[in-house]
Amino acid sequence: MLSLISPLMRIVEIPMLALQRLLGMNKLAWVFLAPNLVLFGLFAFLPVILNFSYATTGGDNVLLADRPDVGLRNFVQLTDCTNHFDPNSCREDKFWRAVWNTTWFVTLQVGFMVGFSLLTALILNRDIRARGFFRAVFFFPVLLSPVVVALIWKWILQREGVLNAFLDWTGAGGINWLVDAGWAFAWSVFISVWAHMGFYTLILLAGLQAIPRDVYEAAIMDRASPWRSLTRITLPLLAPTMLVVLVLALIKGVQTFDEVYAFTGGGPGTATTFIIQYIYERGFAGAPRLFGLAAAASLLVALVLILLTLVQLWLNRRNVDG
Amino acid sequence: MARVWAFLTNTRGGARLHWTDWASYAYLTLGIFLMFGPVVWLVMSSFKTEADLQRYPPTFLPYQQETVMVDGYDDPLPLFLMTGGEYEGQVLAQLRRVGLQAQMIDPENPTERLRVTIDQREPVDRIALATENYTDLFERFSFLRYFWNSTFITIMATALMLLVNSMAAFALSKYEFRGRTTVLLLVISTLMIPQTVVLVPLFLIVTELGLFNSLWGVIIPGAATPTGVFLLRQYMLTIPDEILDAARMDKASEWKIYWRIILPLSAPAIAVLAILAIMWRWNDFLWPLIVLTQSENFTLQLALNSFQGELQTDWSSLLAMTVLTLLPIACVFMFLQKYIATGIASTGGK
Structure with missing residues (x-):
């Protein structure tokens, strides 16, 4: 070489x-x-x-010169609703379904992910044996490709899969997980937490290990209970890292596409269709290719992401100057 | 035994285990099960035959039905153990099944045909790896083609990214020039433009450059990354300028300084970035999905995704292909786990 x-x-x-x-x-x-x-x-x-x-242009031609100017009509079509909380009342109902699905998904996914990452990081930061091994255990799904993650869990969750066999054995009875809208959504949250949790655990663990030891020693001298040193020392000192993790998770959560698309294809119906999938489907998957709508939706997503990234940069400001 | 137990429950401080320690180990054990379990299950399943995959409830180990060659028949016949009826206890080979009845023969005495009902028998199984799931991939599907596409994209994109990003990092860390702060801000601002929000215009640009349905259309657009530039720049800032000045005294050209001094000295940071790049590119999905629409250009990820639609029932090939797709990354992980961890912790991901 x-x-x-x-x-x-x-x-x-x-x-x-x-x-x-x-x-x-x-x-x-x-x-x-x-x-x-x-x-x-x-x-x-x-x-x-x-x-x-x-x-701001319409039609299904990709060349800009051949696209008629439509002004703000794409945006009007996207946002034309009698009630924005009810996708059925919207002209572009699929967009609003995607928006609300994404909102719910991000809320749940980020909540569970940050919660479990924090718990895992706190446990890994204790005086335990084989810490390196356990850290690797929680981290390794991060490396798996989204399609592989989706297929692994699809295989487990299929109608005659191992989870249903277990439930049948306990007497609870199997469920057709990915055919039921609620379950498909719940499992989408689950697999995305499963796949990405290790990454945030790692960042939080680094944050925990940066807390100086002598603070804890002082707490022991003062006979503070472990619970008290957790809530009064560890968590406050970890807050900046938590915030970084939260914002990073939000930025990635909004852009969720790969694993859920390979997992459920957005279904059943539109139960797990998220905003990036909406853009992909409008622009690339089906005919006619509505590039205008896709681009308008992208701009709305970009707006959210820019705000989040600015917060992230502000949080990280010490690392980028100079 | 008591001493082993004492050793295991000993903590570093010498104290006995507190209940929170038990809870921690319980959580971690559950973690092993939940994180490794699904992948182990996938690997075990990928060695099962299609018939064994249909078995419900499924078994952990892969089984295959014993077969036997009987004189007068071209194909091997499946063996069954009779559990009831007049042949109870005998091992018979099945000729054909008709509804609830089956025609069997005794392998020892193949002339006589026996008629039994199917609930009076159960298959004779043995543990066996169905390696044909894997060999089939190479025969029935253009698996090597996809593997090659993925490998080509990963290697080329990583090399290009390292070159381009390290050059920029060198300029931004070792030169004083007007506009440096502006460039830094420009680089940072690209953090706000992930591929996912510029898919449509990116598609136009790639098409206009003639890169649609070409592997280069996947390789080039992602080659410059703000993460890469910053990771390398932070590292290069720690290289003392005196080394560069000494080289300049010896009349080394700036390019020579870059590739003979700066690049070798930044090797740790470059290694970290290389590992991250390999991971991102091997696992990349959305952009290849848009650019590569012809199946001969598919990467492994695209092939897997499209096959899971087409081969809904052909899980045996699908599982084997999934295992082969995760294998390279698993190997990289095993050997370079430490670097990956530091890399991700220091860059905050993509």
């Missing part, structure tokens, strides 16, 4: 040296930055601008 890269790097050195002589050392920085900036420009900033053009 290295023998392949070395000559390549030497060839690149020739034009780079010429540029260095031409521009001087400090301007050369722009040459080093160029590939990255071109990629950012082409695949991040340009799309943001174009997204506005798509959102």
Whole structure:
């Protein structure tokens, strides 16, 4: 591998040296930055601008020149409801179903995830044996691909799967989990907590280990009970990390798509259709391809994400300056 | 025994276990079961034959029915143990089943056909791995094609990302130039533009560049990442400038400084980023789903997802394919667990 890269790097050195002589050392920085900036420009900033053009044009043509201007009609179509809490009263009912599904999903998923991550991190931070092993146990589903996670659980939950066999054996009786809207939604929350919990546990554990030991020693000197040192020392000192975890989980939760799409396909009906799936289906999955609606919905999602990211950056501000 | 117990229940401080310790270990044991259990179940199931997968309630170990070759028949015949009727206790081979009746023969005496009802027999099973689930993947499906696509995308995207991001990180950490703060802010602001919110225009740009249905259409758009730039920049800031000045004294060009000094010295950070990139790319789903629509371009993830629709009943192939898809990542995890943990903790994920 290295023998392949070395000559390549030497060839690149020739034009780079010429540029260095031409521009001087400090301007050369722009040459080093160029590939990255071109990629950012082409695949991040340009799309943001174009997204506005798509959102204000109609038709199913992908070329902007062939798309008729419709003004704000896409947004009107998306938000036209007599009662926003009742998707049935909306012109674009699927959008509102996705919005409310996502809201519920994010609330439950983030709540359970932060709760269980905190519990797990607190336990892993205790004086236990084989901590590295247990940390790995909780972490490893993070590495599994969303499709693999979905298939693993689909196999367990199928009608004649192992969970139903167990329930039959206990006498409770099996349930057709993914055919029932409520259960499918609950399991979607479950598998996404299962798959991502380890990641947040890791961050919280790092936060717990950053709390200085002597604070606890002082608490023991003062004969504080373990419960008291948990609620009065650990949790307050962990609060900043908790906040970071919360915001990160919200940002990712809003964008949930992969594992649930592979798991339920958004169904039954639209019970587990989330906002990114709505965008995918309007823009790419079916004919006609309503790019305008998809882009308008993307902009609304972007608005939420930008707010959340700003909070995240503000929380992390010490890490980025300088 | 008592000493073993004393050793196991001993804590580092020398005190006995408190009830909270018991609760902790109970929680962790449940954790092992809940986190590993499903994957173990998947792996065990992937070695079962299609017939064994249909068995309800399912068994933990994979079983196959014993078969026997009988003179005069071309195919091996399944064996059954008779549990009732006049042949009770005998092992018979089945010729065919008609409704509730089955035609059996005694392998020792294959000329005589016996008629039994099917509730009077049960199959003779033995533990056996159905490795044909795996070999079938290579014969019946273009599994290698998908595997190659995934591998190609992962390797190329990781290499490209490391190169592009480390160059930018080098410029942002080791040069004083006008506009540096602006560039830093620009890089940070891309955090606010995840792929999921620019799918439509991204699709146009990739199509216009002729990358639709091309693996490069998946590789290139994600090559520049704010996470990568910042992770590497933070690390490069710790490299003392004196080393660079010394190299400049020796008339080393800036490019040479970059690839002979900065890159080797940033190896730990680069390793962390490489592992993260491999993970992201191997598991990537939504963007490939949009860009790659022809099945010969599918990555493993796309192939798995599309097969689970088509092969609803063919779980044996699907399970084997799932196992092979998670295998590379599982290997990476086993060897590099520590780096992955530090990497994720220091970048806060994607």
